[in-house]
Each structure stands twice: as structure tokens, then as C-alpha cells.
Amino acid sequence: MKLPSLLLLLVLxxxxxxxxxxxxxxxSPTDLSLGYTTVYMPLGLLMLGLLAAVTTLFLAFVVYLQGSVLFEARRHARELQANRGLAxxxxxxxxxxxxxxxEAEMAKQSAEQTNSKDALLARIDTLQQELRSYVEQSGNTLAAYMGELEDRLEKGAIPPSVR
Structure with a gap:
């Protein structure tokens, strides 16, 4: 039990x-004045009855407060559960x-990578064609130079000592 409850029980x-x-x-009876009349009755018994009535009212009030707090706590718990569900x-x-x-970003990146792969492959193909073209031009140029040298050799334009 809590301290206030123990204290209340001790006082009672x-x-x-x-x-x-x-x-x-x-x-023991005595004369009691009620303001407009006088009554012959025991004062101690009257005071005990009033004490019992006040104690009963106090306990009823405490039960009411605890009940209302309990209902309020349950209502808050339901609201909290509903809000937790919403969250x-x-x-x-x-x-x-x-x-x-x-997923959309990854698909977009994948598409961009595919596009960049395609662009890279296209660039590689272009460079490869340019390289082939350059090699072919170099081969043609070399063949032309060799043909020119052969013509000169055949015509004797180059002295034999250089040969």
C-alpha cells in the first residue's frame, strides 16, 4: 500500500x-441546538455519524476520480494506438x-549507362574507322613513296653508291 492510504487507515x-x-x-444524550430548535440526543454519536458520512463521500469522490482517470487513460491509449497505426x-x-x-533512379542510371555504353561503343567504332582510314592512308602514302623510289631506281635518278 502507498503511504497516503496507510496514513488514512491509521487515522481511522x-x-x-x-x-x-x-x-x-x-x-450519553445532551441538548443540541440546531438554530431554530433544540434536540436531545448524543453528541458523540452525531459526530461519529458525520465523520462516517464525510469519509464515505470522500471515498466515493476518490473512486469517481480514479474511474475517470482510468477511462481517460484508456481513451488516450486507444488514441495513441490509432496514431501509432497512422504513423x-x-x-x-x-x-x-x-x-x-x-528503383526508378536505378533504372534511369541503368538506361543512362546503357546509353553511355552505346555512345562509348559508337565512339570506339568511329575511332576504329578513323584509325583504319589513317592506317590505310599511311599505307597508301608509303606505297606511293616506295613506288616513286622504285621509279627513280629504274630510271637511274639515284646514284648506285646510295643503293
């Missing part, structure tokens, strides 16, 4: 013990959107 036990020890005085769905939606976005 002290009052009950006090009333039991002084029961004769509590039940989970939103998070899942964001993950789905992110996955779709990443």
Missing part, C-alpha cells in the same frame, strides 16, 4: 479506538515511395 483506526474507549460518553502506415508509405523512387 485511531478514531475507532478512541470511540470504543469512550463509548459511554459518546452515547506506421505513413512510414510504410514513405518506405514504399522511397523504394519506388530508388
Amino acid at each position: 483506526a485511531v478514531i475507532a479506538t478512541f470511540a470504543a474507549l469512550n463509548w459511554g460518553v459518546f452515547v 506506421d502506415r505513413a512510414e510504410a508509405s514513405r518506405f514504399t515511395e522511397l523504394r519506388i523512387f530508388l
Whole structure:
């Protein structure tokens, strides 16, 4: 039990013990003024009855407060659970959107890489054709020079000592 509950039980036990020890005085009648009339009754018993009534009202109020707090806590728990569900769905939606976005980006990059591969292959083909053309031109030029040298040799334009 908590300290306030123990303290309340201790006070009630002290009052009950006090009333039991002084029961004769509590039940002895006396004249009591109610303002407009006078009543002959035991004051101690009246005070014990009022104490019991106030204690009962206090306990009823405590039960009411605890019940309302419990209902409020349950309502908050349901709202929290609903909000948690919304947050989970939103998070899942964001993950789905992110996955779709990443897949689209990867597909885009793949397409760009394919395009860049195609462009690179086309560039390599162009360079290869240019190289072949250059090699062919060099071969033709070399063949022309050799043919010219052969013509000169045949015509005797080059002295034999150089041969």
C-alpha cells in the first residue's frame, strides 16, 4: 500500500479506538441546538455519524476520480494506438515511395549507362574507322613513296653508291 492510504487507515483506526474507549460518553444524550430548535440526543454519536458520512463521500469522490482517470487513460491509449497505426502506415508509405523512387533512379542510371555504353561503343567504332582510314592512308602514302623510289631506281635518278 502507498503511504497516503496507510496514513488514512491509521487515522481511522485511531478514531475507532478512541470511540470504543469512550463509548459511554459518546452515547450519553445532551441538548443540541440546531438554530431554530433544540434536540436531545448524543453528541458523540452525531459526530461519529458525520465523520462516517464525510469519509464515505470522500471515498466515493476518490473512486469517481480514479474511474475517470482510468477511462481517460484508456481513451488516450486507444488514441495513441490509432496514431501509432497512422504513423506506421505513413512510414510504410514513405518506405514504399522511397523504394519506388530508388528503383526508378536505378533504372534511369541503368538506361543512362546503357546509353553511355552505346555512345562509348559508337565512339570506339568511329575511332576504329578513323584509325583504319589513317592506317590505310599511311599505307597508301608509303606505297606511293616506295613506288616513286622504285621509279627513280629504274630510271637511274639515284646514284648506285646510295643503293
